[in-house]
Amino acid sequence: MTEPEGPIKILIIEDELPARTHLLHLLNKLDVPFTVADRLDSVKQSVAWLTKYQADLIFMDVHLSDGNSLEIIKQIKFDSPVIFVTAYDEFAIQAFKSNGIDYLLKPIDEDELREAMAKFERMHKGQQQWSIDKILGAVQQKPVVYQERFLVHRGEKMMSLPTDQIAYFEGEDRYVYLTKHDGSRFIIDYRLSDLEKILDPLQFFRVNRSFITHFKAIDSMLNLSKSRIKLELKPGAKREVIVSSEQSLLFKQWLNQ
Numbered sequence: 548m549t550e551p552e553g554p555i556k557i558l559i560i561e562d563e564l565p566a567r568t569h570l571l572h573l574l575n576k577l578d579v580p581f582t583v584a585d586r587l588d589s590v591k592q593s594v595a596w597l598t599k600y601q602a603d604l605i606f607m608d609v610h611l612s613d614g615n616s617l618e619i620i621k622q623i624k625f626d627s628p629v630i631f632v633t634a635y636d637e638f639a640i641q642a643f644k645s646n647g648i649d650y651l652l653k654p655i656d657e658d659e660l661r662e663a664m665a666k667f668e669r670m671h672k673g674q675q676q677w678s679i680d681k682i683l684g685a686v687q688q689k690p691v692v693y694q695e696r697f698l699v700h701r702g703e704k705m706m707s708l709p710t711d712q713i714a715y716f717e718g719e720d721r722y723v724y725l726t727k728h729d730g731s732r733f734i735i736d737y738r739l740s741d742l743e744k745i746l747d748p749l750q751f752f753r754v755n756r757s758f759i760t761h762f763k764a765i766d767s768m769l770n771l772s773k774s775r776i777k778l779e780l781k782p783g784a785k786r787e788v789i790v791s792s793e794q795s796l797l798f799k800q801w802l803n804q
Contacts, residue, residue, distance in 0.1 A: 554580040555667075558602035560619070561632065562588035562612040566653060570606060570632070573660050589613045594622050602627045604667055609633040628670055630663050634800060652800060693747040697725060699733040710750065714764035715780055716742055718757045728764065730782040752801050754778065755791040762802075 557574070561567045567586060574581060584602045587593045589612050597619070605627045607616050616631075631650035649663040696707045708727065717724045718739045725733045743753050753759045758780075766781035774792035790798045 554582045556584045556603045557581050558584045558587070558596070558605045558627070560587045560593050560605060560611070560616060561608040562610075563608070566608065566632070566655075570655060570660075573655060573657050576657065577661055577664060579664055590616060590618050590622075593619045597623050597625045597627075601625065605629045607631055628667060630667070634803070652797065656796075694745040697735060699725060699735060701733065710746070710761075713761055714782060715758055715760040715784070716751075717784065726782065726784075728782070748801075752794075752798060754794060754798060755789060757786075758784070758788050760788075 559567055559570065561570070571583070584600065585596060587596055591613055593607075593611075593616070607619070607629050609616050609631055610633070620629075632653060632655065633650060634653045649666050651659055651663060694710065696709055697713070699706050699708055708725070712727050712729075714726050714728045716735075716737075716739060717726065722734050723737050723739060723742070725735045727733075739753065739756075739759055742751075742759055746759065751759050751761055760778070760780060764780050764782075765778055767779040769777040769779075771777050771789070774795045776790040776795055776798065778788040778790065780788055
């Protein structure tokens with residue numbers, strides 16, 4: 548990959564005008580010379596454009612007006628590095644980081660954009676490699692299958708609980724407890740870090756070190772500050788449930804899916 552001469556030629560593939568405007572506003576705040584090659588809002592437009600033209604860098608929203616932007620990568624090969632932009636913390640997109648690709652969660656944070664651009668510059672200096680073939684490999688992986696039931700014990704009895712009956716998981720001392728919507732509580736042989744990987748992220752969210760909650764278990768929310776949110780769960784938890792400052796932005800994005 549040769550280093551671009553002059554300003555970086557950026558292609559923006561994004562179907563939401565406010566998101567495009569926000570991205571351009573942040574790019575203008577960075578000390579990086581760039582020009583906008585084009586602004587596209589669909590898979591069809593993007594495939595047609597990339598058949599004829601080339602950009603130094605592409606900002607690509609995952610969800611476009613006519614489908615998933617990963618279809619662009621399946622339909623046409625191109626050499627331009629991609630920074631994905633998404634409103635969802637998706638497993639497949641996270642996998643691209645290991646292939647030299649970055650991704651940004653909406654609303655885009657200025658510091659994260661700065662780091663993504665620094666990563667792009669490292670690629671051009673040969674310190675990191677980028678390959679569209681690795682992206683295709685990640686796209687074609689089998690979809691993640693999430694846990695649908697948990698086996699629990701009460702005395703000699705065993706029950707298999709569907710995840711839609713589960714209100715939240717709580718880590719306390721050395722144990723992890725599963726609490727049902729009806730208030731029943733069971734010890735399970737999992738760590739919270741393991742549960743994060745096997746629970747459907749559209750339904751469950753890890754709000755702090757001790758709690759993973761189902762969306763339907765959130766009874767009310769209270770802003771304590773810009774970065775801390777207090778939750779009232781149903782059934783009620785025995786201790787206060789505060790969304791950690793590290794998770795608050797992602798939590799708000801999760802609520803807005």
